[in-house]
Amino acid sequence: MGxxxxxxxxxxxxxxxxxxxxxxxxxxxxxxxxxxxLSTADARVIQARGKLVVPGLIDPHVHxxxxxxxxxxxxxxxxxxxxxxxxxxxxxxxxxxxxxxxPEMVGFIETRARQTAACRIFAVGAATxxxxxxxxxxxxxxxxxxxxxxxxxGDCIASAGMMLRVLAAVKQTGLAFQQHCxxxxxxxxxSMHAGEVSIRLGLTGWPRVAEELIIERDVRxxxxxxxxxxxxxxxxGESVEIVRRARAAGQPVSAEASxxxxxxxxxxxxxxxxxAKMNPPLRERSDVEALRRGVxxxxxxxxxxxxxxxxxxxxxxxFEEAPFGIVGLxxxxxxxxxxxIHTGLIDWPRMIALMTIxxxxxxxxxxxGLGQLKVGGPGDVTVIDPExxxxxxxxxxxxxxxxxxxxxxxxxxxxxxxxxxxxxxxGAGLQAN
Amino acid sequence: MKPTVPAETSxxxxxxxxxxxxxxxxxxxxxVSAGEIRLILEKARALSPVANRPETRTGELAGRTVAxxxxxxxxxxxxxxxxxxxxxxxxxxxxxxxxxxxxxxETLVDTARTVEAMGVSxxxxxxxxxxxxxxxAGAVKCAVFNAGDGKHEHxxxxxLDAYTIAEAxxxxxxxxxxxxxxxxxxxxxxxRVARSGIAALxxxxxxxxxxxxxxxxxxxxxxxxCAVTNDFDSVIGAADVVMMLRIQFERQEEGKGGVAxxxxxxxxxxxxxxxSVHEYRELYGLTRERAGRMKKGSVVMHPGPMNRGIxxxxxxxxxxxxxxxxQVANGVAVRMAALGxxxxxxx
Numbered sequence: 065m066g067x068x069x070x071x072x073x074x075x076x077x078x079x080x081x082x083x084x085x086x087x088x089x090x091x092x093x094x095x096x097x098x099x100x101x102l103s104t105a106d107a108r109v110i111q112a113r114g115k116l117v118v119p120g121l122i123d124p125h126v127h128x129x130x131x132x133x134x135x136x137x138x139x140x141x142x143x144x145x146x147x148x149x150x151x152x153x154x155x156x157x158x159x160x161x162x163x164x165x166x167p168e169m170v171g172f173i174e175t176r177a178r179q180t181a182a183c184r185i186f187a188v189g190a191a192t193x194x195x196x197x198x199x200x201x202x203x204x205x206x207x208x209x210x211x212x213x214x215x216x217x218g219d220c221i222a223s224a225g226m227m228l229r230v231l232a233a234v235k236q237t238g239l240a241f242q243q244h245c246x247x248x249x250x251x252x253x254x255s256m257h258a259g260e261v262s263i264r265l266g267l268t269g270w271p272r273v274a275e276e277l278i279i280e281r282d283v284r285x286x287x288x289x290x291x292x293x294x295x296x297x298x299x300x301g302e303s304v305e306i307v308r309r310a311r312a313a314g315q316p317v318s319a320e321a322s323x324x325x326x327x328x329x330x331x332x333x334x335x336x337x338x339x340a341k342m343n344p345p346l347r348e349r350s351d352v353e354a355l356r357r358g359v360x361x362x363x364x365x366x367x368x369x370x371x372x373x374x375x376x377x378x379x380x381x382x383f384e385e386a387p388f389g390i391v392g393l394x395x396x397x398x399x400x401x402x403x404x405i406h407t408g409l410i411d412w413p414r415m416i417a418l419m420t421i422x423x424x425x426x427x428x429x430x431x432x433g434l435g436q437l438k439v440g441g442p443g444d445v446t447v448i449d450p451e452x453x454x455x456x457x458x459x460x461x462x463x464x465x466x467x468x469x470x471x472x473x474x475x476x477x478x479x480x481x482x483x484x485x486x487x488x489x490x491g492a493g494l495q496a497n
Numbered sequence: 498m499k500p501t502v503p504a505e506t507s508x509x510x511x512x513x514x515x516x517x518x519x520x521x522x523x524x525x526x527x528x529v530s531a532g533e534i535r536l537i538l539e540k541a542r543a544l545s546p547v548a549n550r551p552e553t554r555t556g557e558l559a560g561r562t563v564a565x566x567x568x569x570x571x572x573x574x575x576x577x578x579x580x581x582x583x584x585x586x587x588x589x590x591x592x593x594x595x596x597x598x599x600x601x602x603e604t605l606v607d608t609a610r611t612v613e614a615m616g617v618s619x620x621x622x623x624x625x626x627x628x629x630x631x632x633x634a635g636a637v638k639c640a641v642f643n644a645g646d647g648k649h650e651h652x653x654x655x656x657l658d659a660y661t662i663a664e665a666x667x668x669x670x671x672x673x674x675x676x677x678x679x680x681x682x683x684x685x686x687x688x689r690v691a692r693s694g695i696a697a698l699x700x701x702x703x704x705x706x707x708x709x710x711x712x713x714x715x716x717x718x719x720x721x722x723c724a725v726t727n728d729f730d731s732v733i734g735a736a737d738v739v740m741m742l743r744i745q746f747e748r749q750e751e752g753k754g755g756v757a758x759x760x761x762x763x764x765x766x767x768x769x770x771x772x773s774v775h776e777y778r779e780l781y782g783l784t785r786e787r788a789g790r791m792k793k794g795s796v797v798m799h800p801g802p803m804n805r806g807i808x809x810x811x812x813x814x815x816x817x818x819x820x821x822x823x824q825v826a827n828g829v830a831v832r833m834a835a836l837g838x839x840x841x842x843x844x
Contacts, residue, residue: 258717259717259720260717260720263686263717263718263720263721264527264692264720264721265627265628265649266627266628266646266647266648266649266650266687266689266692267627267628267648268648269717335631336627336628336631336632380604380606381604382605382624382626382627382628382629382632383626383627383628384626384627384647385626
């Protein structure tokens with residue numbers, strides 16, 4: 065068990081700059097060798113000629129709904145979705161019921177993941193108790209218990225006073241604080257981007273400035289503190305510029321972009337399409353372009369799906385009452401490729417970096433050797449067929465929920481094998497040696 | 498925009514110009530052509546001699562059943578639709594939904610499907626959620642008429658307003674409203690009456706100017722094809738029609754800084770998103786003084802129910818320029834025409 069030979073692929077490891085045709089041998093769950101003409105006894109062989117062999121993909125931002133909303137997703141089903149999309153590690157957000165706001169809850173995720181999950185799962189702890197933004201949570205103890213970052217995701221830490229305390233506390237852990245940037249008094253009752261479509265549909269609009277304001281504020285608050293500060297699911301073109309300036313000034317600021325914000329606009333909400341309802345909302349073409357430029361010039365360094373499963377019944381409610389969010393793990397890889405590679409903005413090695421070593425660094429997982437291909441490191445490897453053409457069909461998703469705006473979309477690029485700790489968790493056409 | 502119709506199956510109306518209404522039911526007026534709007538208005542004109550006479554009936558919808566499904570309280574619209582259906586000889590059933598079905602947890606769509614399964618030709622739907630009528634239309638086979646969905650549309654109101662303007666300005670012959678300026682004043686951004694009105698009046702050639710406080714008449718409304726000004730006094734003298742919207746004291750508006758503290762009219766005013774009744778009336782009320790600056794031949798409209806003394810002075814509402822009761826009267830003819838043209842007869 066735990067022996068796999070991935071044969072003859074183009075091996076890409078952005079962390080070390082490796083990009084050459086080679087075999088990757090995994091023994092006892094760890095990478096044993098990278099080189100030509102390797103052979104391993106008792107190994108499952110994955111033929112990878114013409115394919116990309118990359119470090120297991122990492123999604124630093126998913127909602128797995130366990131505990132409390134297991135009708136939408138569980139660690140088991142969410143991790144099945146993850147490996148089907150090529151992900152070997154995901155970081156789950158703390159907006160569960162109860163919230164992941166204590167070392168015990170972080171421990172619960174670790175235990176449940178070990179018992180039920182098909183991939184590695186790490187918890188992002190809530191920064192405040194119950195994610196209410198009122199009292200600090202036990203941030204230091206959660207960090208010791210294995211939390212890989214802190215966020216009240218789903219809600220913004222709106223109070224500047226509380227934000228200052230959170231930044232100081234998270235700074236002490238060396239981890240990053242991840243902000244859901246939404247000034248709440250500007251988005252009361254809002255269900256989609258404030259623009260022509262919301263005006264036409266008679267829906268209360270959600271202005272870009274609600275996001276920009278929080279980033280500006282936090283960057284300023286953080287100057288004296290220097291906590292690692294990460295902007296989740298960036299949606300506004302102007303926000304990208306704020307992050308760019310902060311980074312240019314040497315501040316420890318980073319940002320992530322989701323597949324939907326890199327591809328879709330508010331037009332997708334037409335016809336009151338709840339599959340296109342998300343937080344932050346889909347914006348305009350100019351924002352999509354600005355986000356893509358942000359990825360291309362290195363302002364946005366992390367790709368994250370914000371995988372947010374909801375049941376069909378919940379998404380069948382009237383637009384304003386339906387929950388925010390879409391699933392993303394099953395479809396992310398080809399959608400990123402469509403937005404970033406097929407447009408010529410970046411190449412495969414860079415995109416793989418944005419999905420491996422960069423999110424690993426964000427969450428401190430690089431120290432455990434995740435997000436890279438290193439002899440002796442974890443045997444987490446994804447094999448990608450960059451030419452595979454397929455059509456997105458939600459009915460085939462291994463996750464529990466089907467809420468995607470990409471149903472029926474023809475895409476290119478697919479994970480054909482996902483190996484987690486030397487165990488093949490996803491893959492067709494495998495051969496025994 | 499995308500068509501706001503579930504299926505283009507029914508062709509039950511045809512004008513002398515050869516325009517046909519190709520939609521089943523009526524969900525909204527955005528994106529509807531001038532030809533289609535005129536088709537209904539012409540039929541309303543033909544029906545108007547009988548529309549407001551209790552002793553008359555046309556046989557056009559004999560054997561049909563129209564169900565009124567109002568998830569939000571309304572008296573005038575429901576009564577107007579019911580009278581219109583009866584005067585076309587349809588049977589009318591009213592399902593007093595109130596909020597009861599919502600309290601029992603049933604969805605809008607389930608309720609609509611349940612009613613349809615009992616055998617009805619058309620559903621007349623009102624709900625507080627934008628998009629509700631379109632959602633229901635996508636789930637049932639019978640014709641759906643939107644009698645107001647949240648802040649989105651109220652298409653028969655838009656049509657009756659267009660009809661009333663044509664009547665007041667001698668345009669009943671061709672329903673060509675070009676050259677006329679219509680001011681729509683109040684909480685435009687939250688108004689389904691305004692959205693349907695802007696679409697219909699614009700399609701028929703009128704120039705629409707929206708006015709109200711910045712939170713209620715934001716510049717972004719211009720994408721609907723109207724002009725926007727926060728200075729009501731700058732348009733009052735140029736308008737051929739001044740259409741006042743109701744301040745919805747009963748609805749606590751989100752996102753406008755509304756606060757629900759305290760009691761009395763001023764607290765209610767803050768809840769509805771205005772600074773004070775006094776300031777609102779000073780700047781945006783159609784007071785007697787302001788009405789005195791309206792141009793010759795211009796008329797005053799209001800979809801009702803009116804807050805006398807707030808958005809409109811009683812003297813103006815009852816005055817010689819007021820066509821408020823003509824709106825109500827024309828509503829029956831327009832709804833008869835809509836039911837007749839838009840597919841009830843074909844199920």
